[in-house]
Each structure stands twice: as structure tokens, then as C-alpha cells.
Amino acid sequence: MIKIHHGLLIIAKNDRAHLNVSEQIKNHEVKKTYKALVRGVIKENSGTIDMPISRSKTDRTKMAVDKSGKNAVTHFIVLERFKDYTYIEVNIETGRTHQIRVHMSKIGFPIVGDMVYSNGKNPFGVEGQMLHSYKLEFVHPTTKEKMSLTAEIPEYFENVLKILRGN
Secondary structure (H helix, E strand, C coil), X not given: CCCCCCCCCCCCCCHHHHHHHHHHHHCCCCEEEEEEEEECCCCCCXXXXXXXXXXXXXXXXXXXXXXXXXXXXXXXXXXXXXXXEEEEEEEECCCCCCHHHHHHHHCCCCXXXXXXXXXXXXXXXXXXXXXXXXXXXXXXXXXXCEEEEECCCCHHHHHHHHHHHCC
């Protein structure tokens, strides 16, 4: 079975474009914005998580916060609070594997539907995580035009938000 997840992804059409976009990513010039639903109610309106990440020493299929890991910085803003959940917007300065999932879980607010970093709890029965690549901003490698692309929140995600809002 193939699962299709909605969101944004940059794909280079040639080596020159690939090198250019890779440089932008390396230099933290690509702005990546995500929307996520996490378990628990975040009290602060915004926050920054600055914790290094590396491969887990106990489970090689997972990533973990580890002081010997690579620098990883995640910023979040609360969009909406519910009884037991918080809807957030997330920007990442770095692009470590599973960064948002690891960071949010580490501070006690795992992504809904994340079977790896949230003890397998999935109260809404969603396939995959409620983490959506919402917006990408970068400079086009050929035209040098500033690009700002957004992808609508997928239907399953909107449906869970409607349930939480009581609609």
C-alpha cells in the first residue's frame, strides 16, 4: 500500500539547480514552515527548542536529543489551543532528520499520529502524522526570483481540527 502525504518538497531538475538549492539549505536560506497538531496544551504562545539531535544510541531506527549530536533549532507559535491538544506553526532553522517530531516529543508535546515518537497513541486514527509541510521560501536557482509556495492543509488534518473545534 502506498500512502500519499500532502505537503511541499523541492526537487531540482538538473545538477546546477541541485547544487544551488543545496547551498541555500546549507546556509539556512530556505525557510520551511510546518503546521502540526500536538498532544497536550502548550501554555506559552511561542517558543524555541535548541537541542542537538543524533541517531538514538538505543534504537538505530530513531533519532534522539543528544548533547553529542548536531545543532538543531525549532521555533513554534501556538495557533489554537484545545482541551488536550495544541495546533502550532513550526519553523526550523536546521533540517535534521525527524527534527520537529523529536523536539516536540522531547518537550512533552508529541505530534498526533506519530507512531515512532509518541508511544503509538493515535486517538483520531489518522494515517501518518499530523505534521504538514505548509510553506517553503527560497530563491529560484535559475531566475533568482524569491519563491514562496504553500500547500493547503490536507482534508484529514482539517477534519481533525473540525472535530476539536466542535464543528
